[in-house]
C-alpha cells in the first residue's frame with residue numbers, strides 16, 4: 001500500500017450507522033484506541049442508516065442507550081408501546097399483548113432514526129479519544145496475521161492508512177469488511193418491498209402497535225410521538241411501486257382498505273420510502289482479526305422489528321469483551337468467544353423473524369385456519385405471551401452488561 005500510516009489503533013470500526021456508531025460509543029473510554037470510519041455524514045440526505053424510518057427499540061436497547069448516556073436525548077421523541085395487537089386480515093384469530101399484564105411499563109419505544117443518529121453522533125463528536133473519519137472512502141482492507149491495514153481517503157485528512165488489531169464490519173448488508181475477510185454470505189430475497197411512511201389518525205393511538213398480516217404482505221403500524229403512526233407495509237415490488245407513485249388520497253384509501261378501521265381513519269401521510277426486503281446472513285461473524293456486527297452479520301425482514309435490536313446487542317457484547325481484556329484486541333480467543341456468546345441470540349432471532357414471514361406468507365389451503373388457531377391459542381396462553389415478550393425485548397441468551405444497566409469493566 002502506498003499511502004502513509006497515520007493511525008495505529010486497537011479497533012477500527014467501518015460503518016458509523018446505527019450499530020457502528022453505538023459500538024464506537026460503547027468502546028469510547030475503554031482505554032482502547034478506536035477509529036470510526038463512515039462514508040456518509042449524518043447531515044446528508046443520503047445517509048442510509050439514519051433516514052426517515054423509525055425504529056422500535058426493545059427494553060434491552062433502551063437500557064443500552066441509557067448506559068451509554070444518550071437516552072435522555074432520544075426520550076422526547078420516543079413513544080412507548082404499551083400494547084400489541086396481532087391479526088390476520090379476513091380471519092378470526094387475534095392475539096393481544098398488554099405491557100401491564102406482563103408487569104412492564106412498555107414493550108419498547110419507537111424512535112425516529114434521525115433522533116437516534118443525532119444523539120449518537122453528538123456524543124461521539126465530544127469524545128476526543130476517538131479517531132473519527134467522516135465522510136471517508138475506504139479504498140482497501142488488507143488483513144494480515146499481525147494487523148489489519150485500512151487504506152482510506154477523507155476530505156479532512158486526504159489519503160491515509162489506519163492500522164488496527166481488529167476491524168469491525170458495521171458497514172451494512174453489502175459489507176466491504178465481510179468481503180475482505182473472505183466470509184461468505186447467503187441472501188434469500190423475500191420478493192417484497194417495504195413501503196415506509198407515517199400517517200395521522202382521528203383516534204389517539206394510546207401506545208398501541210399493530211401487526212396485521214394480509215394476503216398481500218404484513219402491515220405494521222407503530223405509535224409515534226406527536227400522535228402519528230409509523231407505517232411499514234411489505235408488498236410485492238410492482239404493488240409497492242404503485243403505492244409509491246399513488247396520490248395521497250389513493251394511498252390513504254389503499255392503506256385503509258388493507259389495514260381496516262381498528263386504528264381509526266388515516267390522514268396526512270408523510271414522505272414515502274421503499275426498502276427491498278431480503279435475509280442476508282453471513283456464514284460466520286468472526287474471521288482472523290475481523291468481527292461482523294449488525295446488518296453486516298445479518299440483515300433481517302423488519303416484520304418483527306428485531307434487526308437493530310439484535311445488532312445493538314452485538315455491539316454491546318463486543319464492547320464488553322474488548323474492554324474486559326488486556327493486550328491484543330484481535331486476539332483469536334476473544335473473537336471465538338464473541339462468536340460463541342452471540343450465536344444463540346443471532347440464530348434464534350433470525351429464525352423467529354424468517355419463520356414469521358414464511359408462516360404468514362404461505363397461502364396453501366388450510367394454513368390460514370391453523371395460523372388463526374395458533375393466534376387464538378397464543379392469546380389464551382399467559383406463558384407463551386410472557387416468553388415472547390421476554391425474547392423480543394432482548395433478554396434471551398447471555399445478556400450484555402450494558403443491557404443490564406451495568407457499566408463495562410476493565411481488567
Ligand SMILES: Cc1cc2nc3c(=O)[nH]c(=O)nc-3n(C[C@H](O)[C@H](O)[C@H](O)COP(=O)(O)OP(=O)(O)OC[C@H]3O[C@@H](n4cnc5c(N)ncnc54)[C@H](O)[C@@H]3O)c2cc1C
Pocket residue numbers: 014015016017018019020037038039040047048049050053054055056057136137138170171172173176194196232275293294295296300302304305306307308309310311
Ligand atoms: C423498513 C425497515 C424498518 C425497520 N424497523 C426496525 C425496527 O423497528 N426495529 C429494529 O430493531 N430494526 C428495524 N429495522 C432494521 C434496522 O434498520 C437495521 O437492522 C439497522 O439499520 C442495522 O444497522 P447497521 O448499522 O448494522 O447497518 P446500516 O443501517 O446499513 O448502516 C451501515 C452504515 O455503514 C456505512 N457504510 C457502508 N459501507 C461503508 C464503507 N465502505 N465505508 C464506510 N462506511 C460504510 C453506511 O453509510 C451506513 O451508515 C428495520 C429495517 C427496515 C428496512
